[in-house]
Amino acid sequence: MTRVNDEHHRLADDDFADDSVLTDLDAAQPFEAQTCDNACSLGSVIVNPQDATTEYDPLAIEAKWQQRWKESGLYDADVAPGRPKHYALTMLPYPSGDLHIGHWYAIVPADAHARFMRMQGYNVMFPMGFDAFGLPAENAAIKRNIHPKKWTFANIERMRGQLRRMGTMIDWRREAISADPDYYRWTQWFFVQLLEHDLAYRKHSPVDWCPSCNTTLAREQVWGEARLCERCETPVIRKELDQWFFRITRYADELLDFSAIDWPDRVKTLQTNWIGRSEGASVVFHTEAGAPVEIFTTRPDTLWGATFMVLAPEHPLVEAVTSETQAVEIATYIETATRQTEIQRLAADREKAGVFTGGYAINPVNGERIPIWIADYVLMTYGTGAIMAVPAHDARDFEFARKYGLEIRSVIRPDQGEVPEGAEMEAALLTSGSMANSGPLTGTPAADAMAKTLEFISAQGIGESTVGYRIRDWLISRQRYWGAPIPVIHCKDCGPLPVPEDQLPVLLPDDIEWLPTGESPLKLHPTWRQVECPACGEAAERESDTMDTFMCSSWYHLRYLSPAFQDGPFDPDEYDYWMPVDTYTGGIEHATMHLIYTRFFHKACRDMGILEGSDEPMVQLRNQGIVLGEDSEKMSKSRGNVVAPDAFVDRYGSDTVRSYLMFFARWDQGGPWNSRGIEGTSRWLRRVWSLFSGTHQQTEPVPGPGPGIEEKLRRKVHQTLRQVTRDFESFQFNTIVAALMELSNEMSLAHQNGAYGSPAWVEAREIYLLMLAPVTPHIAEELWALSGRDESVHLQLWPVVDEDAAREDEVTIVVQVNGKLRGRLTLPAGASEETARELALASPGATRFTEGKTIRKVIVVPDRLVNIVAN
RNA sequence: GCGAAAGUGGCGGAAUUUGGUAGACGCGCUAGAUUUAGGAUCUAGUCCCAAAUAGGGGUGGGGGUUCGAGUCCCCCCUUUCGCACCA
Numbered sequence: 007m008t009r010v011n012d013e014h015h016r017l018a019d020d021d022f023a024d025d026s027v028l029t030d031l032d033a034a035q036p037f038e039a040q041t042c043d044n045a046c047s048l049g050s051v052i053v054n055p056q057d058a059t060t061e062y063d064p065l066a067i068e069a070k071w072q073q074r075w076k077e078s079g080l081y082d083a084d085v086a087p088g089r090p091k092h093y094a095l096t097m098l099p100y101p102s103g104d105l106h107i108g109h110w111y112a113i114v115p116a117d118a119h120a121r122f123m124r125m126q127g128y129n130v131m132f133p134m135g136f137d138a139f140g141l142p143a144e145n146a147a148i149k150r151n152i153h154p155k156k157w158t159f160a161n162i163e164r165m166r167g168q169l170r171r172m173g174t175m176i177d178w179r180r181e182a183i184s185a186d187p188d189y190y191r192w193t194q195w196f197f198v199q200l201l202e203h204d205l206a207y208r209k210h211s212p213v214d215w216c217p218s219c220n221t222t223l224a225r226e227q228v229w230g231e232a233r234l235c236e237r238c239e240t241p242v243i244r245k246e247l248d249q250w251f252f253r254i255t256r257y258a259d260e261l262l263d264f265s266a267i268d269w270p271d272r273v274k275t276l277q278t279n280w281i282g283r284s285e286g287a288s289v290v291f292h293t294e295a296g297a298p299v300e301i302f303t304t305r306p307d308t309l310w311g312a313t314f315m316v317l318a319p320e321h322p323l324v325e326a327v328t329s330e331t332q333a334v335e336i337a338t339y340i341e342t343a344t345r346q347t348e349i350q351r352l353a354a355d356r357e358k359a360g361v362f363t364g365g366y367a368i369n370p371v372n373g374e375r376i377p378i379w380i381a382d383y384v385l386m387t388y389g390t391g392a393i394m395a396v397p398a399h400d401a402r403d404f405e406f407a408r409k410y411g412l413e414i415r416s417v418i419r420p421d422q423g424e425v426p427e428g429a430e431m432e433a434a435l436l437t438s439g440s441m442a443n444s445g446p447l448t449g450t451p452a453a454d455a456m457a458k459t460l461e462f463i464s465a466q467g468i469g470e471s472t473v474g475y476r477i478r479d480w481l482i483s484r485q486r487y488w489g490a491p492i493p494v495i496h497c498k499d500c501g502p503l504p505v506p507e508d509q510l511p512v513l514l515p516d517d518i519e520w521l522p523t524g525e526s527p528l529k530l531h532p533t534w535r536q537v538e539c540p541a542c543g544e545a546a547e548r549e550s551d552t553m554d555t556f557m558c559s560s561w562y563h564l565r566y567l568s569p570a571f572q573d574g575p576f577d578p579d580e581y582d583y584w585m586p587v588d589t590y591t592g593g594i595e596h597a598t599m600h601l602i603y604t605r606f607f608h609k610a611c612r613d614m615g616i617l618e619g620s621d622e623p624m625v626q627l628r629n630q631g632i633v634l635g636e637d638s639e640k641m642s643k644s645r646g647n648v649v650a651p652d653a654f655v656d657r658y659g660s661d662t663v664r665s666y667l668m669f670f671a672r673w674d675q676g677g678p679w680n681s682r683g684i685e686g687t688s689r690w691l692r693r694v695w696s697l698f699s700g701t702h703q704q705t706e707p708v709p710g711p712g713p714g715i716e717e718k719l720r721r722k723v724h725q726t727l728r729q730v731t732r733d734f735e736s737f738q739f740n741t742i743v744a745a746l747m748e749l750s751n752e753m754s755l756a757h758q759n760g761a762y763g764s765p766a767w768v769e770a771r772e773i774y775l776l777m778l779a780p781v782t783p784h785i786a787e788e789l790w791a792l793s794g795r796d797e798s799v800h801l802q803l804w805p806v807v808d809e810d811a812a813r814e815d816e817v818t819i820v821v822q823v824n825g826k827l828r829g830r831l832t833l834p835a836g837a838s839e840e841t842a843r844e845l846a847l848a849s850p851g852a853t854r855f856t857e858g859k860t861i862r863k864v865i866v867v868p869d870r871l872v873n874i875v876a877n
Numbered sequence: 878g879c880g881a882a883a884g885u886g887g888c889g890g891a892a893u894u895u896g897g898u899a900g901a902c903g904c905g906c907u908a909g910a911u912u913u914a915g916g917a918u919c920u921a922g923u924c925c926c927a928a929a930u931a932g933g934g935g936u937g938g939g940g941g942u943u944c945g946a947g948u949c950c951c952c953c954c955u956u957u958c959g960c961a962c963c964a
Contacts, residue, residue, distance in 0.1 A: 683905095
């Protein structure tokens with residue numbers, strides 16, 4: 007999960023991970039929040055020498071408050087029965103070395119939202135941790151000869167400091183690190199539970215293997231048609247191996263049910279497509295060779311149009327059905343097909359090719375003898391690896407039939423027209439129609455075709471309705487060192503057995519050696535694998551594969567509940583209070599990986615009796631977009647367009663970086679970083695500072711506010727409060743900052759007009775600082791203190807909109823003639839339709855255009871507009 | 878090919894509840910003020926055409942509904958993302 011922000015930081019951005027980090031690593035120092043003293047000595051970059059005594063000095067302010075917040079435990083979140091809770095979670099980072107701008111973009115608005123919820127009165131927990139197992143650490147180890155553990159924990163230390171500088175409300179007491187034995191002990195424990203509940207199994211099967219990462223990958227980690235490794239974009243190859251799987255397919259139907267969660271449609275669609283449920287039938291075809299072949303079809307109503315059958319080249323019955331005369335050709339084809347997959351099935355318009363096996367099957371609905379072919383357009387991994395081919399009504403089968411001169415027979419009568427003659431068809435007929443040439447079912451209308459056919463085949467005992475899924479069981483074995491060892495012992499006599507719970511964790515050995523074979527050092531370790539069989543006591547061997555790191559990240563939100571808990575993966579009291587996660591934020595790239603795994607994991611744990619309550623782990627999900635480089639390209643070290651947040655924090659302070667990240671783009675969309683744009687939020691905060699720190703005070707005596715000034719100020723304040731509240735609720739951070747900028751402009755004007763010091767001003771300042779608190783917590787805290795408050799601004803409740811004050815008492819009414827803007831009227835709010843109509847009709851803007859015309863109609867929208875229709 | 882999202886100034890982006898003043902806020906730019914200086918600050922301006930404040934045009938293109946469309950409907954184009962021989 008790792009990639010808090012953009013897609014594969016983990017490895018594709020090894021770019022990020024390796025070089026950049028390692029250069030500093032020897033000198034890696036814990037990065038502590040600056041104390042006031044040294045921060046002050048750094049000085050402020052933006053200085054107006056004339057105001058040297060009162061200038062905004064973000065670095066000093068931020069360091070001071072971060073220190074105080076830490077000391078006072080301001081953000082500690084504890085179980086408080088009876089108090090409404092809010093569990094705000096953001097996807098944990100992978101400790102790649104340095105926090106980059108994408109991490110800031112993911113975490114800062116999530117933090118602002120969490121702070122807002124806290125001011126709404128919730129007991130908010132906002133924890134953080136590290137997804138610390140994974141390949142970059144091993145790559146670093148091999149490349150730089152640093153132990154993965156050392157590399158990882160040094161990076162964590164560094165990133166922790168960088169995270170602190172953000173000024174978040176993270177409760178660090180809850181930090182969890184997946185590579186910590188106290189953590190992975192429980193990851194292993196979960197594996198054992200899954201194994202004992204038959205939700206984990208070991209199977210010898212073809213799996214995707216990345217030759218560059220030297221490990222197997224889950225189906226979810228193989229991308230695109232070219233079948234590239236998700237991390238290094240190397241084409242994967244296929245290997246036959248004994249591997250561990252989790253039965254996620256058992257949960258396919260439940261995972262399609264999103265009714266209990268508020269997640270973006272996009273994610274729900276991605277997961278739905280990934281699961282790929284399709285209803286159909288399985289039908290058994292007998293073969294002349296004897297072995298029955300089961301097929302899956304979504305169109306059982308076209309059974310009578312099946313004129314041949316196709317098996318995947320890997321289908322186990324290929325050999326059995328192949329005739330002697332075709333054996334050589336078949337063997338050659340299989341070899342070619344296999345090699346093709348191994349090299350990589352090259353892209354685009356692969357023409358369908360296949361070979362006749364020489365064998366025949368019997369179509370069970372009509373007893374016809376149909377040839378059996380093999381072709382690689384039939385996939386062993388979907389359905390049963392065998393299809394009935396209905397060329398008249400399937401585009402692929404049609405193409406294949408034409409190429410090899412196989413019979414095409416239409417069994418659908420289109421709504422208009424006749425049943426097409428197979429030999430004359432130019433393309434497969436895919437539209438609906440009634441059944442034709444279909445024996446007893448001929449004439450069945452399209453609407454009943456499926457049901458009737460299913461009824462028929464089930465009555466005949468030749469098939470039944472089934473559901474096919476695209477999703478496959480989750481392959482979790484990795485042939486790597488830096489991961490949680492799969493807690494299994496292989497005994498010659500007793501088979502694979504789980505490590506007994508009292509022997510967990512199975513610790514990773516530290517004394518490892520990297521051999522150039524690319525193989526996991528665990529496999530080659532001289533002693534680590536040697537154990538006694540827990541059942542018979544004989545010599546046995548440890549499993550040397552480790553778990554997919556997505557297993558670690560499937561339950562980290564549970565470890566945050568009680569990271570030190572020793573009697574189980576989490577403290578049930580904490581679970582009962584805090585779970586489920588109320589707001590989850592992170593990148594969309596995990597839609598079909600982490601976000602589907604963690605749902606499965608939660609449901610599996612529920613069924614194993616480990617947890618109860620909500621059927622879903624995370625109630626609300628929101629995704630942020632990606633920050634691109636200034637060149638509008640994805641950031642990468644090789645492109646040299648990586649934005650380093652530290653430099654901007656040094657120069658402008660965290661509050662400025664925070665507010666700019668919230669302001670510069672729609673959060674869910676992201677966009678290119680602009681180093682000049684940040685000047686805008688920097689200026690804004692300096693103006694806010696001078697407005698509220700006292701430096702804006704005029705030396706001349708102020709005559710007092712003019713007429714209506716206070717009222718106008720209050721109106722703007724409460725209107726802004728209404729908007730900001732609503733925008734926080736809907737994660738519209740850019741307009742929150744815009745609204746605050748607008749209000750400070752308005753207040754500046756009010757100040758010039760003598761509002762300073764008036765009751766309306768005092769109220770405005772208070773509300774302003776409260777609204778500012780979640781966005782820029784340090785400056786808000788400092789100005790709050792300067793205004794004479796003793797208690798932290800972050801302990802205050804969110805202000806309430808005074809609707810009376812927010813109400814406009816005068817409105818501008820637009821006068822249109824034939825829909826075109828012709829003038830404006832200022833009227834008291836709530837003026838009657840008659841008044842508006844008459845004033846509009848008499849207005850010079852209108853009369854100029856209505857003169858000499860007949861007025862046909864006048865539309866009056868109260869407090870909005872008057873449209874005069876005339877011709 | 879299938880699925881989803883999106884096209885608004887030079888740029889990032891606003892336009893809420895319900896179709897009702899398009900361009901909020903900021904960047905950039907222009908002019909001026911101030912300053913020894915400025916990548917500082919302040920003031921004014923900044924959709925286009927046209928022009929002193931009139932008027933016309935304008936939200937990817939075309940059509941439609943409506944008194945009125947960035948917003949609703951239909952067709953097309955473009956971009957991005959996901960899936961991709963799924964039977």
